[in-house]
Amino acid sequence: MQDISHHNISSLSFYHCVIRLIIGILFSCSCFEGFCYDYVVNNDSALIKVVYRRTMATDTINPLGNTVKEDLTLKANSNLSIFYSEKLCEWWKIIVAEKGSIIKYFLDRKWHNSIAGLENNIVYRDYTQNLTIDHQRYDLTNWELVESIERPEWVICDSVCTILNYECVMAKTNFRGRIWTAFFTPEIPIKEGPWKLCGLPGIILKASDSQNHYSYEATELFTRNVGIVEFQMKRNRINIKDRRKGLQYRRKCLSEDISKKIQAAYCLDIKKVRHTPKNYDFEETDYPHE
Numbered sequence: 001m002q003d004i005s006h007h008n009i010s011s012l013s014f015y016h017c018v019i020r021l022i023i024g025i026l027f028s029c030s031c032f033e034g035f036c037y038d039y040v041v042n043n044d045s046a047l048i049k050v051v052y053r054r055t056m057a058t059d060t061i062n063p064l065g066n067t068v069k070e071d072l073t074l075k076a077n078s079n080l081s082i083f084y085s086e087k088l089c090e091w092w093k094i095i096v097a098e099k100g101s102i103i104k105y106f107l108d109r110k111w112h113n114s115i116a117g118l119e120n121n122i123v124y125r126d127y128t129q130n131l132t133i134d135h136q137r138y139d140l141t142n143w144e145l146v147e148s149i150e151r152p153e154w155v156i157c158d159s160v161c162t163i164l165n166y167e168c169v170m171a172k173t174n175f176r177g178r179i180w181t182a183f184f185t186p187e188i189p190i191k192e193g194p195w196k197l198c199g200l201p202g203i204i205l206k207a208s209d210s211q212n213h214y215s216y217e218a219t220e221l222f223t224r225n226v227g228i229v230e231f232q233m234k235r236n237r238i239n240i241k242d243r244r245k246g247l248q249y250r251r252k253c254l255s256e257d258i259s260k261k262i263q264a265a266y267c268l269d270i271k272k273v274r275h276t277p278k279n280y281d282f283e284e285t286d287y288p289h290e
Contacts (some may be wrong), residue, residue, distance in 0.1 A: 009023040009090055011268040015148055015277060016073070017051060021129075022225070023051060024091060028233040034036075036190055040236060042077070043228055043229075044080055044229050045076070045077065045228055045229075046075040046076060046077055046226045046227055046228055046229045047076065047190065047223065047226070048074075048075070048076055048077075048190055048203065048221070048223055048226060049073065049074070049075050049221070049222040049223075049226035049227065050073070050084075050186065050194075050203065050218050050220070050221050050245040051071055051072070051074075051192045051218065051219050051221075051222075052071070052073075052074065052217060052219065053069060053070075053072050053138045053195070053216070053217050053219050054069065054070050054071075054072050054073055054119075054214070054215070054216050055067050055069050055214070055215045056068050056070075056213070056214055057211075057212065057213040057214070057280075058062065058280055059279055060211070060213050060279050060280055060281055061106070062281045063211070063212060063213060068117070070082065070085070070117075070118065070119055071086075071087070071219070072086075072119060072216075073084075073085070073086040073196065073230070073232075074192060074193070074194060075226060075227065076190055076192040076203075076229065077228050077229060078127075078190070079126065079127050079128050080124075080125065080126055080127070080128075080231075081123065081124070081125045081198075082123070082125075082193045082227040082231050083122070083123040083194060083230065084119070084120050084121075084122040084123070084125045085119040085120070086120065086140075087118060088118040088120070088213045091123060096187050102117075106159060114172075114290060117160065120135075120136065120137035120138075121134070121135065121136050121137075121148075122134075122135040122198055123135075123195060124231040125149055125192075125198070127149065128214055130149050131147065131148060131149065132145075132146070132147050132148070132149050132150070132196070133145070133146050133231070134146075134147070134196075134240075135237070135281075136240075136250065138253050138254060139253040141238060141249075142230055142236055142237040142238065143154060143237065143238050143239075143240055143246070143250075144237040144238070144239055145239075145240040145243055145246060146239065146242065147243060149198075149201030150196070151176075151198060152171055152174075152180070152196075152197060152198070152199055153175075154170060154171040154173045154177040154182075154199060154200055155170065155172050155173065156169070156170070156200075157169070157170040157172060158170075159173060161183055161206075162220060162269060163183060163185070163205040163206055163217070164180070164218055164219075164220075164221050166185040166187050166188070166205065166221075167185060167187065168183035168184060168185045168202075168205055168206065169183065169184060169185075169186065169202075170182070170183055171183075171184060173197075175196075176196075176283070176284040176285070176286045177284055177285030177286035177287075178209040178211070178213075178214075178283065178285055179208065179209060179210040180207055180208070180209050181207065181208055181209075181210070182200065182204045182206065182207040183204065183205055183206040183207070184201070184202040184203060184205065184267075185202045185203060186201055186202040186206045187264055188203040188223075189202055190202070190203045191203075192204070192217075193207060193215065194207060194216035194249075195214075195283055196205075196283070197216075200243050204216075205217070205218040205221070206218065209283070212243040213264055213281070214283055224246075226244070232234065243284075244252075244286065244287040247282060247284055247287040248287050248288050248290075250282075251281070251287075251289075252281070254280075
C-alpha cells in the first residue's frame with residue numbers, strides 16, 4: 001500500500017484550495033460580466049428625481065411581518081424615464097472604474113452583504129420611440145423585455161392628501177392583474193411614477209396594490225441638479241419574446257434553489273440558498289399560474 005505522507009496530504013489540500021479559488025474567481029467574473037455595460041442608450045438631463053420607499057411582501061398569504069423595504073429611484077424628463085436601484089448602479093460603476101479589482105470585491109464579504117438583495121430590475125421608458133425596456137436579472141442571466149409603452153387606464157377620484165408638501169389626488173386602475181391606488185400631484189405635470197405606473201396628469205408620489213403586496217411612497221423629491229436619465233444596456237442579454245411566458249418562466253426560476261445551479265455550472269460547494277417562497281408573486285400577475 002502506498003504511504004501518503006502528511007506533506008503530501010497538505011500539498012493536496014493546498015492544491016484543492018487553489019483550484020477552488022480559481023473556480024470561485026471565474027464564477028465571480030461571470031457574475032461581474034453580467035453587470036458590465038455594453039453601451040449607453042440616451043444621456044439626457046433629468047427634470048426630476050424621486051426616491052421611493054418600496055415595501056414588498058415576501059409572503060403573499062401572510063404579508064404582515066413578511067416584507068422587505070428598499071429605496072428605488074425615478075429620474076425623468078418629458079421624453080425619458082428610468083426606475084432603478086441607484087445604490088446598486090453606483091456600486092457597479094465603482095467596480096467598472098476600478099479595473100482589476102474584481103478579486104478584491106469577490107473576497108470582501110462586507111461588500112457582498114451590502115449589495116445582497118438589491119433590486120436588479122430596471123424599467124426604462126422612451127416616449128419618443130414609444131417603448132419600454134424592462135431589464136431583469138435572474139437564473140444567473142440578464143433578460144430584456146422590449147415592448148410598447150402601456151399606460152394604465154386610470155379613474156381619478158375625489159380623495160386628496162398631502163405628500164412631501166404637495167397636494168395629491170387619488171386615482172385607481174386595474175393594471176396587469178392588480179388593482180392599484182395612486183396619488184399624483186398636478187403641481188408637477190410629469191406623467192411618471194414608480195415601476196410601470198404612469199400616464200396621470202402629474203407625478204405619482206404614492207401607490208399601492210389592493211392586497212398591499214407592493215407599495216411605493218416618495219421620501220425625497222428633487223427638481224434641481226438631479227443628473228441625467230442614463231440607461232446602460234447590459235452585455236449578453238437574452239430577449240424575452242412573450243411577456244407572460246417570461247413571467248411564468250421567471251416565477252419557476254425564482255422558486256428553485258439557485259445554489260444547485262451554481263454548483264452545476266461552476267463546481268462550487270456552497271451552502272444552500274434560501275429560494276423565493278412559492279406564495280410570492282410579481283407586480284404583474286396576469287400570466288399563467290401553475
